[in-house]
Amino acid sequence: MGAIGRWWRQPDQYDWLSSYMHARGFTRPAQIFMAVIAASGVLVPANALWGPAATSHALLLALGVVAGLAGLAYLVLWLSRWPTRNQSIGFALTICVCIALGSFTAADPAIGLMASAALAVSGGYLAFFHSARLVTANLVVALAVAAVHVARLAADGQAVLAVSMLFLVVELNAGVPLAIQIMVHALGIDLIKSDRDPLTGLLNRRSFQRAVVAAVLDGQRSGTHLAFAMLDLDRFKVLNDTLGHSAGDDALVSVAQALTANLPDTAIIGRVGGEEFLIADVIAAAVPEDLGERAREAVTFTPYGLTTSVGTASFAVDALNAGNIVDSMHWLTAQADVAMYSAKRAGGNGVRHHTPARRDEDSPREDAPQRP
Numbered sequence: 001m002g003a004i005g006r007w008w009r010q011p012d013q014y015d016w017l018s019s020y021m022h023a024r025g026f027t028r029p030a031q032i033f034m035a036v037i038a039a040s041g042v043l044v045p046a047n048a049l050w051g052p053a054a055t056s057h058a059l060l061l062a063l064g065v066v067a068g069l070a071g072l073a074y075l076v077l078w079l080s081r082w083p084t085r086n087q088s089i090g091f092a093l094t095i096c097v098c099i100a101l102g103s104f105t106a107a108d109p110a111i112g113l114m115a116s117a118a119l120a121v122s123g124g125y126l127a128f129f130h131s132a133r134l135v136t137a138n139l140v141v142a143l144a145v146a147a148v149h150v151a152r153l154a155a156d157g158q159a160v161l162a163v164s165m166l167f168l169v170v171e172l173n174a175g176v177p178l179a180i181q182i183m184v185h186a187l188g189i190d191l192i193k194s195d196r197d198p199l200t201g202l203l204n205r206r207s208f209q210r211a212v213v214a215a216v217l218d219g220q221r222s223g224t225h226l227a228f229a230m231l232d233l234d235r236f237k238v239l240n241d242t243l244g245h246s247a248g249d250d251a252l253v254s255v256a257q258a259l260t261a262n263l264p265d266t267a268i269i270g271r272v273g274g275e276e277f278l279i280a281d282v283i284a285a286a287v288p289e290d291l292g293e294r295a296r297e298a299v300t301f302t303p304y305g306l307t308t309s310v311g312t313a314s315f316a317v318d319a320l321n322a323g324n325i326v327d328s329m330h331w332l333t334a335q336a337d338v339a340m341y342s343a344k345r346a347g348g349n350g351v352r353h354h355t356p357a358r359r360d361e362d363s364p365r366e367d368a369p370q371r372p
Helices: 002-009 014-024 027-050 058-080 085-103 109-117 120-129 132-155 159-193 205-217 236-243 245-262 289-300 325-345
Strands: 225-233 268-271 276-283 308-316 351-353
Touching: 002 132, 014 027, 014 085, 014 120, 014 205, 027 058, 027 085, 058 085, 085 109, 085 120, 085 132, 109 132, 109 159, 120 132, 120 159, 132 159, 205 268, 205 276, 205 325, 225 245, 225 289, 225 325, 236 245, 245 268, 245 276, 245 289, 276 289, 276 325, 289 308, 289 351, 308 325, 325 351
Parallel strands: 308 351
Antiparallel strands: 225 276, 225 308, 268 276
16 A cells, blocks of 8 residues: 555656656657647547537537647647646647547447547556556546446447457556556656766766756746856866875865855756866856856865866757757857866866857857956
8 A cells, every 4th residue: 555655646757758858859759749649639520520420419529629629739739849747738638538539439339449448548648757646537537438338338238348348448548557657667766866976966967968958948947048167176186196085075075065055046067077067057148157157156165275167158048949959058068168178278266158159150269258
């Protein structure tokens, strides 16, 4: 009972799975696939009006038309962008309703019962992205629809066929979503365990990238530019050589703590190398002057007299989408790195911002200091 309770209370995995798919470049194929599924909603009113069991029942016709229009709306949504969590839930429930209504347009109750088995589609989607509660709701709908068709088959003297097909409906609508949830949660545990740098507790490079993708594409943050700041601790090798690697580890942990404490809550912070840290945030300015300077100052608060060289770069948020964000992040990382080395060559403990002549230009222009 304890395991069932934990399963029931588990939050959904929509955010981290969405960011994982964005980071891996899976979003566009998934959007096209989901758009095709959404388009199938128009089959409900089509079958209700012109199918073999065409009905004149006003309520069923009205519900069929609404389901078809909702399917077309989700077709447009999936082709235009990645949906929010609530839109995603609405999509799955729309598919659930479409399949349920569509099963009643079948002239043969055996065909209607087989159609209810297709509710495993919405159940599988909910199991992949959302919670056990929604999967259970989908299962209840599947069983309710199946019960109606089973009763019709039994009344026609086909009880054995009805029971056999009911077993198939239960197997698909309970077994498939459960297997998907087990797989996804196992994947989630592995990803969460591998998300953090074991020394500092900050995000590693892979999880940093996923977090940035989610922050930009979920549309929840205000700001016009995605800003990156690359930090490299000055003369860190001297600290390691003179005080030992244990002191170096302590220094890295203190830097991580200082950055977390002194940067905005919206900042995404990762350790991406030995003594390199990467920061991202969605900000209102084209030049992340405050972000770079606050990161530099935070390091000076740590023990061992540490300083850091900081390079920043930014990109307009309205130019980012699921198709180019990963490449844009690579570009931002590279340009912030160029600016950081400019600050290091100037003596360290400073901030430089990289400003290209054009946004689509890969070669850097002269780095401009943020502060004198």
